[in-house]
Amino acid sequence: MRSDGRKNDELRKIEAKVGVISSADGSAYFKIGNTAVVAAVYGPRELHPKHLQDPEKSVLRCYYNMTTFSVPERKSPSPGRREIELSTAIKRALEPTIFIEEFPRTAIDVYTYVLEADAGTRCASICAASMALADAGIPMRDLVSAVAAGKVKDQIVLDLTKEEEDTEPCTDVPIAYMPNKKWITLIQLDGEVTAEELREIIKLGIKGCLQIYEIQKKALKKKYVRI
Numbered sequence: 001m002r003s004d005g006r007k008n009d010e011l012r013k014i015e016a017k018v019g020v021i022s023s024a025d026g027s028a029y030f031k032i033g034n035t036a037v038v039a040a041v042y043g044p045r046e047l048h049p050k051h052l053q054d055p056e057k058s059v060l061r062c063y064y065n066m067t068t069f070s071v072p073e074r075k076s077p078s079p080g081r082r083e084i085e086l087s088t089a090i091k092r093a094l095e096p097t098i099f100i101e102e103f104p105r106t107a108i109d110v111y112t113y114v115l116e117a118d119a120g121t122r123c124a125s126i127c128a129a130s131m132a133l134a135d136a137g138i139p140m141r142d143l144v145s146a147v148a149a150g151k152v153k154d155q156i157v158l159d160l161t162k163e164e165e166d167t168e169p170c171t172d173v174p175i176a177y178m179p180n181k182k183w184i185t186l187i188q189l190d191g192e193v194t195a196e197e198l199r200e201i202i203k204l205g206i207k208g209c210l211q212i213y214e215i216q217k218k219a220l221k222k223k224y225v226r227i
């Protein structure tokens with residue numbers, strides 16, 4: 001049993017909603033435990049300045065931001081190295097799912113704002129962003145679902161909280177996954193594990209992604225399917 005009462009293979013409580021910002025082309029809200037993210041997508045739209053355009057494909061630009069009030073100590077609004085790294089990680093996780101070659105000379109802009117942070121914000125951002133891309137009507141191979149799994153002390157666990165991440169020793173493995181294609185689009189590892197433990201962690205992460213996928217689809221259907 002974990003400190004919040006979850007089993008080792010249990011996700012935190014999830015809320016997902018599509019279409020939360022009327023002025024965006026696509027948007028979504030994704031909350032997992034006490035980590036909440038809102039994502040807004042603009043585009044595909046003509047990219048300016050023109051020298052940044054790619055005649056072969058759309059340029060996907062991702063911007064990860066943490067609001068000043070998302071953590072106990074006020075977070076500086078200016079993007080630091082962490083935000084820049086996470087923006088790149090989110091772009092890499094999302095790019096394989098988008099048919100970017102269908103929109104040459106354009107940009108697709110994905111903004112994610114962390115409203116509350118209790119670990120797992122990059123994964124929550126990927127989940128929200130992929131729903132927002134679908135909401136924007138951008139042709140995609142699949143949704144991308146993401147969650148971290150890892151090892152806390154000697155236990156392999158799913159969906160770590162900040163308290164668990166701060167436990168020593170702890171290994172955190174964020175995983176982004178396209179369930180239909182069975183493609184892992186992002187995997188990062190912070191800590192130390194054996195190859196056998198890593199296999200177990202990846203299996204558990206994918207199991208979590210499959211559950212999240214159903215919740216993402218349900219949120220999209222809620223907006224688009226009239227019963």
Ligand code: ADP
Nearest residue numbers: 071072073075117118119120121122123162165
């Ligand atoms: P992720 O949120 O994807 O797990 P990190 O491992 O970098 O990414 O961060 C883990 C957690 O640490 C965040 O979710 C947040 O709860 C906390 N955190 C990150 N940056 C800050 C910060 N500047 N101030 C306070 N807490 C932070």
